[in-house]
Amino acid sequence: MADDSVERRGPARPYRKGVERRRQILDRAIELFAEHGVDGASMRSVGDAIGVSHAALRHYFTSREELLIEVYREHEQRLLVEDEDTGAVEDIARSADRNREVPGLVQLYATLTADALQEQRAATREFVNARFRRVREDLVRRIERSQAAGTTPADIDASDAASLIVAASDGLQVQWLLDPGTVDVRRSLELLERFLPSGS
Amino acid sequence: MADDSVERRGPARPYRKGVERRRQILDRAIELFAEHGVDGASMRSVGDAIGVSHAALRHYFTSREELLIEVYREHEQRLLVEDEDTGAVEDIARSADRNREVPGLVQLYATLTADALQEQRAATREFVNARFRRVREDLVRRIERSQAAGTTPADIDASDAASLIVAASDGLQVQWLLDPGTVDVRRSLELLERFLPSGS
Structure with missing residues (x-):
């Protein structure tokens, strides 16, 4: 959303070109990560795989850390479905359903989350x-809406x-990636509807 | 447990010495990781920090990957409390309570879990x-025991x-590490007792 508003502000041509180029690079990087995850993904190998020079990639993303963050941020913004009426559990279960198609991005998310716990990964x-x-x-x-509607217990x-x-x-989602035959994300999540029912 | 039984088999003295030395190294590595997590922990920096030569460390752990796994495995075995009567949620909540004292090892666990999703991290x-x-x-x-006792719904x-x-x-635990003022692991876990009650 932030990106869109920046673009709409009507920038000069060179700036707009830069925004479009950055978006194209993110397009290809999202595809790459969705398919292959972050396995050994260095700035150089990503550049090679998506056909962008190392210098160009560095122009848009100053570090591997920034590239990983921006790929995930952009992916998530594209998937964003604004549906204010969905219950809390169903809302998250639908996100997880969509993620099933892009295991590499689930892996990227797990990596970002673990990296976030490391001192030197401030960004x-x-x-x-x-x-x-x-x-x-x-x-x-x-949840509060569904409590107001009386479908979720008020004492939660x-x-x-x-x-x-x-x-x-x-x-x-991590357990599912490791053992897709045993773990069913949606079925397990739906157990939460026993006390956090969907709908309002 | 596997380690203990190996030791009890009554090995020759040099072998036993090796087992003891390995355990001493793990002792110190567990302390180190509990305090500092895996931030930039290389084989060399771990060796330096716990006062063991790089060569000695390599003798017991062939790689950084093996060291991280063995540190976590040993830590978990030491914390193991055999209490068959505890309900499922309470059992996990108690583990999480114990982990609150060793945030660096929670971070190590998150790192291992994310690493497990990478192709090249087979071990x-x-x-x-x-x-x-x-x-x-x-x-x-x-859970099945508590279903048999009639305290957990049979259709789960x-x-x-x-x-x-x-x-x-x-x-x-990941959310708690990142935002300890907002996330309370035990309180959130206990919500699961609404349909998975503890005790039997």
Whole structure:
């Protein structure tokens, strides 16, 4: 959304060209990561794989860390479905459904999350932390709405429940990547509907 | 457990000495990781920090990957509390309580889990996958026992519920590391007791 508004502000031609070029690079990088994950992805190997010179890639993304963050941010913005009426669990389950098609990006997300815990990865930590806060806040609103409608018990702390739903979805997707025959993300998530029903 | 039985087999003195030395190294490495996590931990920096020569460290652990796995495996074995009567959610919540004291090892676990998704990390994948399977199987037994006792609804699939509990605990600990003021692992986990009550 931020990117769009920047573009609409009507920049001069060279600037617009830069924005388009950056977007093209992200397009190809998203495809690359979706298919191959972040296995041994260096700036140079990504540049080679998507047919962009190392210098050009460096012009748009100053580091591998920035590239990984921006690929994931852009991917998630494209998948964003604004559906305020969906219940909290169903909302997250639908995200997870969409992720099933792009296992490499689920792997990228797991990598970003683990990297966020490392001292020297300040930019990743900031991105992951802001994302967690935003996702939890969105779920809190959904839970509170369903509490107001009387479908979710009023004594459930919406903030605790929001953290739980995000955690369950993140953790299940990792287990699913490792053992897709055993772990079914949606079925497990739907167990949460026993006390956090979808719809309002 | 595997280590103990190897030792009890009554090895010759030089072998026993090796086992003891290896254990001393793990002792110190666990302390080091518990305090500092895996931030920039190379074989050399770990050797320096715990006062073991690079050559000696290499003698016991052929790679950084093996060292990280063995540190986590040993840590977890030491924390192991055999309490067959505890309900599934409470069992995992107690593990998470113990982990609160050793944030660096929670970070190590998150790193191992993300590494397990990378093609070139076969040993980590094998360790993490085997661990997930073992933890889920243990939870399935606890859930089935509580279903037999009539405290957990019989229509809940124990395997789906086990994956959910592990996922929730893993994901919540990551969120807690990033935002300890907002996320309370135990409170969120206890919401699962609404349909998976502890005790039997």
